Amino acid sequence: MKAWFDAAAVGLYVHVPFCASLCGYCDFFRVESPGGVPVGFEALLVEEAALFGETPPLQVDTVFFGGGTPSLLGPDRLGRLLAELGRVFEIRPSAEITLEANPETVNEASLAGWRQAGVTRLSIGVQSLTPGVLAALERRAPAATALAAVELAARSGFKHLSADVMSGVPGQGGGDLEDTVERLAELPLDHLSVYSLDLHPKTPLWEAVAAGNLTLPGDDEAADQFLAVHGILQQRGFEHYEVSNYARPGGRSRHNLRYWQGGQTVGLGPSAWSRFKGRLWGNPRSLDAWTRRVREGGTPPGDAERLTPEREREDRVIFGLRVSDGAGLQDLIDLFAVDQREADVVLKPLLAHGYAVVEDSRLKLTVQGFLMSNEVLTYLLPRSWPRARPEA
Template identity: 40%
Template structure:
């Protein structure tokens, strides 16, 4: 679908009752751009007029406009992603959460998460945001191997991620997550296992691990194209996944989504909402939202975002209405990736027949009225979905 010029008015829509409802806030600021990253982020040199305080004012207006048009249920989860939300500091993150509270009602026991980079956190930061009501922190660790961090253009020291996780727990956070990347050129099995061991020993209750993807337009892609680095090898990625999954299982962290492991009760409820049919308002530059059958996305650049909101206009770049076929495809795609599995009653007759072949291949296993990926099936999750959908 071609992107139209903003402003674009969203159609009328209301959240469906009985489904999780969340608020996602995209914080677009980073000090430096990591070589592998293609997220909608901006360094200070790339921003003309929008600083964090001006961005916060624009965000306040978006939340006000969103609340005015929605009969929203209580918010079950809030998630600050980026970018580097921790660059805002404790005071601004407190202000941001209070802005959400000002315009939406938080459900009792709401999960409130912020992503953070280890180099922009310190004990007082964690104490401030815990006191403000944040309940969960997700820290970008990537690796403890210096050469891997250097290849990824990460600026934190190898031990800083674990130290930051412990500072967060000392400040009262029960739920702390570390993110790993595996398959970086030059990484060894030992590099990965040392990173996994460090994450386990830190005491966190959640770990995410993602295979490195070389995204077009990134510095990493240019280095691979020039032959300076080798592209990740699929067989190596599969082997690394098996290594980390085995070690995490031994340590009591169980997979609940293909790329996510947790101790009991440590699952990220906000992300489960994405995967299991929840709805959310996406606020901030480039943020995506999904309510009813409408998906939309905001204009990307913080300056354009702020300009539209200065005119009390929602900063929507475009939207799409999902029909029955698209909704079914997404349900199969997302629920197949979950440990709870794909409900059989959501498949048509032809898909059930194809599912029998996938089960015979050892990629899915029946579990009551659901189909769950086997360990080998998790390595081939995308192929499983393609086979099921035909």
């Protein structure tokens, strides 16, 4: 399998948790902050980055500003933050630097400023171009603003441009999703993410559905939408390279592929995860607790998980089955603790139902398999427990 990242470098994720208002479905760690990103937040990020200071400095070949709404930082503050991070890490000139942007923060001046600051890739949170769907999600930007943001970003010369779209939203039917995807695919985007709504308990949207005020699309409708979107995007030259992600040639997200291929990442900011030097840990989902951890120093923290070879293998299989490159058969055989003949018996139903194929010694899910990916993983993974999780 081609590695989509350089193992000698790390990926840097920076979580900026502030949002102008909160969307009713969201379960990310975020804080409502109509006044923007509080002064002093970047200094804490730089303080945390310094915990990873090394001589020579760590090489970074992808940076991802996520949130929250990191585009609330504005070009000047983002540029200064990148420059400060560049004093701790060696951010390669060829690095992919992604900024998540909400449509209402996109205008000609901000686009020019972000490019000037070093951002190479913009990911715009559109979610839908249907007013009723945006209302159910409590999104701030109306459809016209979202579409105008993507058009403006495309015209401004961002070579790498992505949009996020959401499926499985209450009230989304009658071709709404397909219409959104078709209109976006007409634009010069090189990447589109189509995430299925995950209804998180206690969110306002979850409460509205639980109270019977809104109804989720049924499984059959969701499956039809998934296959329709797949067809539309394939026709428009997009490759379905991950369960929820499509890219035109050269448009795959290098940063996210690093996660899916088990590469090293350093996470800065509350709730950010790091996978670094054989350890895995998440930062606290609280500004105060995260600030205390930064001030106390010490990386990795005492509660970081040690990544055993078994855990690394299991992650390679789980993440591998999410991407079109698939999971290595040898990893599966080791994970099952079986021989090739027994592995063939386990895999036979998946191949017979057309959920997967074996190519180049890798098990790759088909589009039908992507559609059923949770079921496929549930089918496969208990088989690894006797060996990979001896304590279970």
